[in-house]
Amino acid sequence: xxxxxxxxxxxxxxxxxxxxxxxxxxxxxxxxxxxxxxxxxxxxxxxxxxxxxxxxxxxxxxxxxxxxxxxxxxxxxxxxxxxxxxxxxxxxxxxxxxxxxxxxxxxxxxxxxxxxxxxxxxxxxxxxxxxxxxxxxxxxxxxxxxxxxxxxxxxxxxxxxxxxxxxxxxxxxxxxxxxxxxxxxxxxxxxxxxxxxxxxxxxxxxxxxxxxxxxxxxxxxxxxxxxxxxxxxxxxxxxxxxxxxxxxxxxxxxxxxxxxxxxxxxxxxxxxxxxxxxxxxxxxxxxxxxxxxxxxxxxxxxxxxxxxxxxxxxxxxxxxxxxxxxxxxxxxxxxxxxxxxxxxxxxxxxxxxxxxxxxxxxxxxxxxxxxxxxxxxxxxxxxxxxxxxxxxxxxxxxxxxxxxxxxxxxxx
Amino acid sequence: xxxxxxxxxxxxxxxxxxxxxxxxxxxxxxxxxxxxxxxxxxxxxxxxxxxxxxxxxxxxxxxxxxxxxxxxxxxxxxxxxxxxxxxxxxxxxxxxxxxxxxxxxxxxxxxxxxxxxxxxxxxxxxxxxxxxxxxxxxxxxxxxxxxxxxxxxxxxxxxxxxxxxxxxxxxxxxxxxxxxxxxxxxxxxxxxxxxxxxxxxxxxxxxxxxxxxxxxxxxxxxxxxxxxxxxxxxxxxxxxxxxxxx
Ligand SMILES: Nc1ncnc2c1ncn2[C@@H]1O[C@H](COP(=O)(O)OP(=O)(O)OP(=O)(O)O)[C@@H](O)[C@H]1O
Ligand SMILES: [Mg+2]
Numbered sequence: 097x098x099x100x101x102x103x104x105x106x107x108x109x110x111x112x113x114x115x116x117x118x119x120x121x122x123x124x125x126x127x128x129x130x131x132x133x134x135x136x137x138x139x140x141x142x143x144x145x146x147x148x149x150x151x152x153x154x155x156x157x158x159x160x161x162x163x164x165x166x167x168x169x170x171x172x173x174x175x176x177x178x179x180x181x182x183x184x185x186x187x188x189x190x191x192x193x194x195x196x197x198x199x200x201x202x203x204x205x206x207x208x209x210x211x212x213x214x215x216x217x218x219x220x221x222x223x224x225x226x227x228x229x230x231x232x233x234x235x236x237x238x239x240x241x242x243x244x245x246x247x248x249x250x251x252x253x254x255x256x257x258x259x260x261x262x263x264x265x266x267x268x269x270x271x272x273x274x275x276x277x278x279x280x281x282x283x284x285x286x287x288x289x290x291x292x293x294x295x296x297x298x299x300x301x302x303x304x305x306x307x308x309x310x311x312x313x314x315x316x317x318x319x320x321x322x323x324x325x326x327x328x329x330x331x332x333x334x335x336x337x338x339x340x341x342x343x344x345x346x347x348x349x350x351x352x353x354x355x356x357x358x359x360x361x362x363x364x365x366x367x368x369x370x371x372x373x374x375x376x377x378x379x380x381x382x383x384x385x386x387x388x389x390x391x392x393x394x395x396x397x398x399x400x401x402x403x404x405x406x407x408x409x410x411x412x413x414x415x416x417x418x419x420x421x422x423x424x425x426x427x428x429x430x431x432x433x434x435x436x437x438x439x440x441x442x443x444x445x446x447x448x449x450x451x452x453x454x455x456x457x458x459x460x461x462x463x464x465x466x467x468x469x470x471x472x473x474x475x476x477x478x479x480x481x482x483x484x485x486x487x488x489x490x491x492x493x494x495x496x497x498x499x500x501x502x503x504x505x506x507x508x
Numbered sequence: 509x510x511x512x513x514x515x516x517x518x519x520x521x522x523x524x525x526x527x528x529x530x531x532x533x534x535x536x537x538x539x540x541x542x543x544x545x546x547x548x549x550x551x552x553x554x555x556x557x558x559x560x561x562x563x564x565x566x567x568x569x570x571x572x573x574x575x576x577x578x579x580x581x582x583x584x585x586x587x588x589x590x591x592x593x594x595x596x597x598x599x600x601x602x603x604x605x606x607x608x609x610x611x612x613x614x615x616x617x618x619x620x621x622x623x624x625x626x627x628x629x630x631x632x633x634x635x636x637x638x639x640x641x642x643x644x645x646x647x648x649x650x651x652x653x654x655x656x657x658x659x660x661x662x663x664x665x666x667x668x669x670x671x672x673x674x675x676x677x678x679x680x681x682x683x684x685x686x687x688x689x690x691x692x693x694x695x696x697x698x699x700x701x702x703x704x705x706x707x708x709x710x711x712x713x714x715x716x717x718x719x720x721x722x723x724x725x726x727x728x729x730x731x732x733x734x735x736x737x738x739x740x741x742x743x744x745x746x747x748x749x750x751x752x753x754x
Pocket of ligand 1: 523527529530531549550551552553554555556557558
């Protein structure tokens with residue numbers, strides 16, 4: 097083994113230029129792949145973080161996923177009812193406080209009630225459909241980041257202004273209103289309410305900022321025409337990744353439709369999957385391409401070393417031992433290349449993280465978010481090493497398979 | 509009764525293909541331990557082909573080679589490699605030394621590949637071998653820093669490294685001047701006198717005459733065997749197919 101390593105080392109160390117080219121190839125492949133992984137996961141996590149911060153992790157609605165079984169069905173096995181509208185006669189979650197208390201006892205997080213309805217906001221001729229969510233300011237802080245997203249005013253200001261509402265900056269801009277202005281809300285049943293803009297927030301999600309308005313429970317219930325109704329419970333979990341599991345448990349316990357943030361954003365998340373697939377393919381191709389330099393070098397060396405291979409085999413060295421020489425050479429090139437690639441990858445990521453971009457959407461300048469993960473380095477390194485080994489294996493196998501007699505005859 | 513180091517029985521080596529060709533065509537030969545055999549014959553007569561078979565570098569199409577009484581025809585490629593490593597030493601017309609390594613490292617190669625000796629013992633033996641071939645001061649030179657004769661002597665030292673039973677040499681002096689040729693032959697003669705078996709292919713009749721036995725090959729068959737001193741054992745007038753399987 098020492099002998100094999102010795103020969104391998106001699107081959108690569110006497111070909112400095114070629115070896116360096118090979119190492120540079122591997123380094124660049126590894127470096128850029130790590131950079132891409134960091135950028136991709138960074139932006140993805142950034143987006144998810146925003147999503148998770150902005151949205152309740154689980155929303156419990158006052159509806160059921162399927163039509164409840166009818167009394168006749170419960171009574172008689174043969175009866176099956178069809179075409180029943182999935183509408184409960186009375187809106188709202190029954191005994192919301194009891195449900196919340198029972199949930200609080202086991203969910204790893206907190207829960208708050210809200211009253212959600214749709215309305216039209218009318219100001220200076222502009223009419224925009226919005227979602228109005230009535231909240232309880234004291235409990236709201238437990239389940240949302242709204243408090244930290246406030247740009248003007250505080251959540252508590254809701255109770256100070258008459259029929260106070262908090263709207264997204266984006267919507268305020270669209271309507272041309274400022275804090276303190278009065279707007280008209282028109283509910284589904286024609287109920288009208290003069291509201292004061294008590295504060296402005298920005299979640300960073302355009303979709304939310306342009307359509308989500310908060311008020312106290314009272315005004316929202318008035319707009320619904322249902323006094324005292326709580327039609328939504330919103331949950332915040334310590335670990336947002338548990339949302340799907342917890343949502344299923346909540347639904348099983350309460351019978352109400354419980355939607356995790358993942359389910360609510362399934363379309364977005366599935367677009368991530370496609371993006372992941374594309375990026376992973378590109379990264380794999382990059383690593384594969386970067387090992388071509390190694391392939392080239394090992395091909396050249398095995399070709400130049402045909403006589404050495406022949407004599408080693410004729411002296412009695414086994415074929416696989418001779419082949420291993422070239423695999424080790426590729427490994428040397430690969431390992432050194434990967435080490436430099438790691439450094440390069442880190443520097444590239446660091447460089448990117450220093451670049452800030454201006455987002456016309458949010459109007460802020462934020463640094464590009466990079467996700468640093470040891471896993472990237474390990475996985476990219478391992479794949480690259482594998483590519484190098486493969487790149488060496490085939491030319492090495494071809495060269496060491498040759499019968500020594502063929503070469504000895506040719507040289508004599 | 510002298511011990512037989514190597515015995516070939518009805519050896520045939522054929523090349524199948526577009527141009528089918530019989531390189532070695534039924535050779536029977538027994539070589540004693542410590543014997544120095546020279547193989548001669550016209551160019552293309554199959555001398556090298558025979559030598560590759562005798563050194564287990566090539567596998568016969570038919571027939572059997574026994575090394576120290578062990579049949580080898582059933583061995584796999586890697587088993588033959590193992591036998592070569594310990595039982596056969598090769599010297600070719602071209603030295604085939606590894607160019608990046610010193611003389612000593614080249615001599616150590618078979619010992620390291622066998623991996624039975626300690627590093628210190630290997631170096632000691634390597635230096636002793638080089639010394640005995642007059643290369644003591646060239647131990648740390650690389651092949652391109654040596655003369656043709658010196659390179660060939662390093663190659664001989666390498667062939668001797670694992671104390672093989674049999675040394676096979678294919679025109680080892682083919683590319684050397686008279687003085688180096690003389691030197692190399694004396695060395696091979698000494699090796700045989702020390703009890704190792706030497707089989708050498710040569711074109712030089714004067715050198716062949718110094719062997720214990722001369723085997724003349726024509727068209728892949730033994731045409732004549734001459735003992736030292738001139739006794740002709742097989743007359744060329746006898747048709748090759750009638751050569752007794754002695
Ligand atoms: N792979 C092959 N395919 C076809 N014919 C071959 C092959 N290898 C060798 N031969 C032929 O076999 C014959 C014997 O070759 P070999 O090398 O054994 O001769 P030789 O006696 O050593 O000749 P020389 O004295 O020139 O070295 C030659 O005629 C050669 O052309
Ligand atoms: Mg020949």
